[in-house]
Amino acid sequence: xxxxxxxxxxxxxxxxxxxxxxxxxxxxxxxxxxxxxxxxxxxxxxxxxxxxxxxxxxxxxxxxxxxxxxxxxxxxxxxxxxxxxxxxxxxxxxxxxxxxxxxxxxxxxxxxxxxxxxxxxxxxxxxxxxxxxxxxxxxxxxxxxxxxxxxxxxxxxxxxxxxxxxxxxxxxxxxxxxxxxxxxxxxxxxxxxxxxx
Amino acid sequence: xxxxxxxxxxxxxxxxxxxxxxxxxxxxxxxxxxxxxxxxxxxxxxxxxxxxxxxxxxxxxxxxxxxxxxxxxxxxxxxxx
Numbered sequence: 001x002x003x004x005x006x007x008x009x010x011x012x013x014x015x016x017x018x019x020x021x022x023x024x025x026x027x028x029x030x031x032x033x034x035x036x037x038x039x040x041x042x043x044x045x046x047x048x049x050x051x052x053x054x055x056x057x058x059x060x061x062x063x064x065x066x067x068x069x070x071x072x073x074x075x076x077x078x079x080x081x082x083x084x085x086x087x088x089x090x091x092x093x094x095x096x097x098x099x100x101x102x103x104x105x106x107x108x109x110x111x112x113x114x115x116x117x118x119x120x121x122x123x124x125x126x127x128x129x130x131x132x133x134x135x136x137x138x139x140x141x142x143x144x145x146x147x148x149x150x151x152x153x154x155x156x157x158x159x160x161x162x163x164x165x166x167x168x169x170x171x172x173x174x175x176x177x178x179x180x181x182x183x184x185x186x187x188x189x190x191x192x193x194x195x196x197x
Numbered sequence: 198x199x200x201x202x203x204x205x206x207x208x209x210x211x212x213x214x215x216x217x218x219x220x221x222x223x224x225x226x227x228x229x230x231x232x233x234x235x236x237x238x239x240x241x242x243x244x245x246x247x248x249x250x251x252x253x254x255x256x257x258x259x260x261x262x263x264x265x266x267x268x269x270x271x272x273x274x275x276x277x278x
Contacts, residue, residue, distance in 0.1 A: 006256050008275045009213065011206060056223040064216065074276040168220065175224035 002063070009067040010161045012074045014154040017083035019093035021150055022076045023109065026096070028146070028162070029072045030106020030114035033138040039065035041119035041135060045128040053179040054125060058132075061169050068162055073104045075158060129177040133170055133190070140166035201253050208249060208256075211242035 028034045042062030049055045080093070080102045088097045095111065106114035120131050143163035150156055174190030198206070218235035225231055250260035254271050261268050 003257060006269075006275060007205065007208065007212075009209065009216075011209060012276075013278045053224055053226065057220070060216075060220055060223055064220075070275065077276050078278055168217070172220050172224055179224065 002066075008071055008074060009064070010071060010158060012071060012078060012154075012158050014075065014078040014152070016152060016154070017081070017087065018079050018152060018155075019083045019088045019091040019097075021152065021155060022079040022083075023091065023093040023096055024149060025072065025079070025146055025155070025159075026076050026105075026107055027109035028139070028142060029069065029076060029104060031108030031110075031112075031142070032115075032118040033135070033142045034106070034108075034114075035065050035069040035072055035139075036106050036114055037116075037118045038062075038135060038139060039069060040116065041121070042132065044119075044121045045132070048121075048123045048125065048128070050125055050180060054129065054176045057172055057176040061172065064165070064169075068165065071158065071162065075155060076104045077102075079155070125180055126177070129173055129180075132173045133177070136166045136170040136173060140170070201249075204245065204249050204253070208242060208245045211238050211245060215239035215242050 030036050039062050042058045042065065046055055046058040046062070049058060080088070083091075083093075083102075088094060096105070096107070099105070100107075108114075119135075120128070122128055122131075140163055143159055143166065146159050147156060147163070150159065171190050215235055215238035218231050218238060222228065222231050222235060246256050246260075250256055250262070254268050255261045258269055
């Protein structure tokens with residue numbers, strides 16, 4: 001079970017409305033590499049994991065992804081709540097606004113509602129953990145793309161934090177995979193660009 | 198930054214540090230160094246959360262301590278600024 005803490009994992013305080021940027025970032029709420037899919041993927045895959053290391057890692061990272069879902073929702077909320085109708089109408093957020101107003105809805109930047117088809121659960125621990133490694137890199141790449149199109153420092157500070165979490169999760173999933181393939185895992189560094197010690 | 202915001206920032210810092218050690222321990226469950234760090238960080242986070250709840254309102258529903266009012270419904274919620 002879960003219990004809620006009335007706090008964010010990382011502070012968010014966005015001063016300037018920007019519906020265009022919100023329409024891009026919403027992809028990390030409900031898009032193919034977003035936080036909702038990440039959380040559902042890991043929490044669902046737990047049930048067929050063979051050891052404590054893999055069960056704990058999927059549980060705790062799956063839980064952290066729910067906190068990230070809340071953070072991305074907070075970004076969308078703060079980027080849109082003070083936007084005028086005219087600002088929204090003249091932005092790429094206009095079609096979203098017609099269906100969802102200033103509500104936060106799980107959808108991709110391209111307009112596709114959240115789909116469980118963006119994640120996989122095979123019941124095979126190796127297949128699932130390798131998918132999780134890829135998922136973390138895809139989320140990291142999406143955050144990189146967001147940083148390419150965003151020039152708001154209040155937003156980018158938060159996006160950089162979320163991006164960094166994907167890197168850490170990738171490392172932990174690599175170690176979890178190693179725990180069911182080779183032992184010990186403690187000397188391996190999985191993130192690209194870093195040498196094995 | 199108000200006193201409330203400053204205390205919340207400290208809670209976020211210690212909670213995050215504890216969470217990082219939590220994930221590390223998931224894949225290194227026999228690391229005594231990590232266990233020590235985790236305990237220190239989560240103890241500090243819990244102390245600060247208790248202080249925050251007494252001064253500014255509940256972070257968890259179990260923090261509600263009023264006999265007259267369900268203070269869980271009070272502002273601010275995490276997504277507001």
